[in-house]
Each structure stands twice: as structure tokens, then as C-alpha cells.
Amino acid sequence: MRLADRTRNFTSFKVVDFVQAAVELEAQGQDVVRMAIGEPGFVTAEPIVDSAIKALAEGKTFYTPPCGIPELRQAIADYYKHSYDLAIDPQRIIVTTGSSAALGMVCDLLLNPGDGFLMSDPGYPCNPNFVRRVDAEPQFVPVDAEGNYQLTAELVAAHWRENTVGVMVASPSNPTGEVISRENLAALYQEVSDRGGSLVVDEIYHGLTYGDEPVASILEITDKAFVVNSFSKYFGMTGWRLGWMVVPDGLAETINVMIQNFYISSPTVAQYAALSAFDPATMSILESRRDEFKERRDFLVPALRELGFGISHVPEGAFYVYADVQAFTDDCEAFCWQLLHEHGVACTPGTDFGHHRSNHHVRFAYTEPLDRLKLGVERMRHALVQPA
Numbered sequence: 001m002r003l004a005d006r007t008r009n010f011t012s013f014k015v016v017d018f019v020q021a022a023v024e025l026e027a028q029g030q031d032v033v034r035m036a037i038g039e040p041g042f043v044t045a046e047p048i049v050d051s052a053i054k055a056l057a058e059g060k061t062f063y064t065p066p067c068g069i070p071e072l073r074q075a076i077a078d079y080y081k082h083s084y085d086l087a088i089d090p091q092r093i094i095v096t097t098g099s100s101a102a103l104g105m106v107c108d109l110l111l112n113p114g115d116g117f118l119m120s121d122p123g124y125p126c127n128p129n130f131v132r133r134v135d136a137e138p139q140f141v142p143v144d145a146e147g148n149y150q151l152t153a154e155l156v157a158a159h160w161r162e163n164t165v166g167v168m169v170a171s172p173s174n175p176t177g178e179v180i181s182r183e184n185l186a187a188l189y190q191e192v193s194d195r196g197g198s199l200v201v202d203e204i205y206h207g208l209t210y211g212d213e214p215v216a217s218i219l220e221i222t223d224k225a226f227v228v229n230s231f232s233k234y235f236g237m238t239g240w241r242l243g244w245m246v247v248p249d250g251l252a253e254t255i256n257v258m259i260q261n262f263y264i265s266s267p268t269v270a271q272y273a274a275l276s277a278f279d280p281a282t283m284s285i286l287e288s289r290r291d292e293f294k295e296r297r298d299f300l301v302p303a304l305r306e307l308g309f310g311i312s313h314v315p316e317g318a319f320y321v322y323a324d325v326q327a328f329t330d331d332c333e334a335f336c337w338q339l340l341h342e343h344g345v346a347c348t349p350g351t352d353f354g355h356h357r358s359n360h361h362v363r364f365a366y367t368e369p370l371d372r373l374k375l376g377v378e379r380m381r382h383a384l385v386q387p388a
């Protein structure tokens with residue numbers, strides 16, 4: 001069958017292959033410690049589920065306005081006020097079908113065929129494909145542990161090309177969990193805007209940070225950047241497919257037309273459910289889950305270091321550890337397959353996240369409970385550490 005040329009450029013999400021293989025092994029009776037997929041192991045908090053049940057009982061089964069029910073846009077605006085002390089006009093808040101839809105629409109909005117968008121390598125594997133989907137060019141900037149695996153104003157200046165029209169970053173990031181400091185974020189924005197470009201900041205892991213200082217939102221620095229966010233991670237609603245974006249003034253009507261055509265609206269039940277996501281009762285559940293993630297991170301990082309994994313800096317957020325595996329292998333995929341098949345530990349090869357030194361890295365997600373992580377570490381000790 002004749003397919004469009006662009007389909008040949010889409011790259012697969014390798015983690016899905018590992019998850020699939022883990023599911024098959026489990027079906028054969030083998031236990032697998034799952035540290036591959038970036039999905040919180042907690043089921044959605046009860047108040048959110050209760051609101052969904054109520055919405056269904058009340059017949060909330062119809063399309064909603066394209067940019068989301070007004071109550072939810074207002075609730076998200078209130079959340080920015082409460083959490084960041086920011087007054088965001090709800091008209092700038094667009095509810096989307098997961099942040100994935102937001103990322104796709106941002107590319108529709110900003111990129112013409114042949115344009116370039118800068119992004120970090122390693123980075124979130126889907127971003128290059130969103131850019132390719134609009135026949136534009138993902139432009140990769142290698143980043144290393146020394147720079148917290150994040151883009152800086154200097155890196156943007158060094159890698160900006162004639163066709164570059166913008167930059168995408170995520171803070172905290174996937175796969176590294178590293179954040180961009182307020183100062184660096186401001187400098188990054190300045191560099192991009194001086195060049196007439198657009199800055200897209202993926203804030204999907206906001207809320208899941210473990211340092212003393214809250215992570216800065218780009219919205220505290222400018223109202224001219226694009227923010228992508230989601231109910232998937234901190235709010236534990238991956239399967240509900242609900243996210244949002246905050247866009248600069250004056251774009252809501254264009255986006256309204258896009259959503260009317262491409263999605264009609266985001267999932268209705270999910271939107272009514274999400275109205276309870278910001279309630280104090282829900283927030284206290286989410287905060288205790290955040291504390292648990294921190295406890296897991298604080299166990300996992302030293303335990304992995306002790307096994308010989310290279311982790312130069314304790315990641316500040318998300319639920320990932322991006323570890324150097326040079327002490328064990330030059331082929332992270334073979335390493336991950338071996339850990340899975342022979343030792344019952346699933347993790348994600350660095351090659352899922354880019355090319356830059358990717359064969360020397362794997363990503364561990366600490367989404368399973370502490371006792372399971374401990375079991376995973378013991379299995380890896382058995383696999384990797386030779387008895388003296």
C-alpha cells in the first residue's frame with residue numbers, strides 16, 4: 001500500500017516493546033519488576049473516580065466545548081493562582097486529549113514544512129515525531145550530566161540554524177528527571193525570543209519534584225511561551241487522556257477551530273472527573289504519593305550507584321533515574337533485554353531517548369512500590385555484581 005513518506009520517519013517507542021515483553025513473561029508465570037514505563041503505579045485517587053461516576057450518573061456523556069468545560073478551565077486557572085501565585089486568564093487555558101494532543105497542536109500552530117525545532121538529546125521520544133508529523137525537522141542538541149541534561153541559552157545560541165523557529169524543553173525532564181533552574185529558564189526564553197522563536201515548555205512533571213525550592217513555571221517569567229501540561233503524572237490519570245496547554249493571548253480562537261476539527265472535544269467524563277483533582281482531599285492523597293516517590297528515589301539512586309551504575313547527580317523530579325551503564329555494556333538494548341529475560345527486571349534502553357551516548361544509558365522508572373524496587377535491585381545485584 002502506498003503510504004505518505006513521513007510515515008517512514010516515525011520512530012518507535014521502544015519502551016512499549018519492553019512493556020509488551022514483560023506482559024508476555026508475566027502471562028507465562030514469570031515475575032517482572034517493572035521499571036520501564038513512565039506511568040504511576042497508583043490507581044486514580046478516589047475523589048476523582050467518584051466524580052466520574054457521578055458525572056456518568058448525571059448523563060454527562062455528550063461533547064463539551066472544544067477548549068474544555070468552563071469550570072475545568074477555571075479550576076486550572078485557580079490552580080495556577082494557588083500553586084504559583086499566577087493570575088492566568090482561563091481563555092488562555094485549553095483542555096486537551098492528554099498533553100500528547102497539546103504537543104501535536106503546538107507543532108501544528110508553530111511549524112511550517114521544513115522548519116526546525118530544537119530539542120535535547122536525550123529527550124522525550126515522541127517530540128521528534130510530533131515535529132516530523134508536520135514535515136518539519138527535529139534538531140537535536142546533545143546534553144550531558146554536567147549540564148543536568150537540559151538546554152541552556154548558550155546551547156540554543158550554538159545550535160540555532162537558519163530554519164530554526166523554536167525550542168522545546170521539559171522540566172522536570174523525561175528521561176532524566178532533571179529540572180531547569182529559574183535563572184536558566186529566563187535566559188533560555190530571552191535567547192529564543194531575541195531570535196524571534198517560540199519556546200514550548202513541557203511541565204507535565206510539575207508537582208513531582210523533591211527539592212526544597214518549587215520548580216519554576218515559564219509562566220512566572222513570560223506570558224509569551226507555550227506550556228504543555230497534563231493530568232497524567234502528578235494527578236495519576238494516565239488512562240483518562242486529559243491534559244491542557246496554556247497559550248499566549250489571542251490564540252484561543254485558532255486553537256478552538258483546530259480542536260473542533262481534529263478532536264471535537266476532550267473526553268467528557270474525564271473533564272468532570274478532573275474537577276475534583278484540585279480538591280484539598282485529592283491534593284492530600286497526591287502529596288502523600290509524591291512523598292512516596294521521593295522515598296523511592298532516595299532508595300534507588302544510592303542502591304544503583306552501589307551496583308556500579310553511573311548517576312552523577314540526584315534527579316530532582318519526575319520518577320526517573322537516567323543511569324550510565326558503561327561499567328557493564330556498550331549496548332544498552334542487549335543489556336535491557338538480558339535484564340528482562342534472565343533476571344525479571346524491566347527498564348528502558350537509552351536508545352529510546354535519542355542518539356547522544358544513548359547506548360551507554362538506561363532509564364529506570366520508580367513507579368512500583370519500594371519493596372518491588374528492592375527486589376529489582378537484588379535481582380540486578382545477582383546479575384551484575386561478581387562475588388568477591
Ligand SMILES: Cc1ncc(COP(=O)(O)O)c(C=O)c1O
Pocket residue numbers: 038097098099100101124170173174202204229230231232238242243
Ligand atoms: C515529557 C512528557 N510529555 C508528554 C507526555 C505525554 O503524556 P500524556 O499524553 O499522557 O499527557 C509524556 C508521557 O510520558 C512525557 O513523559
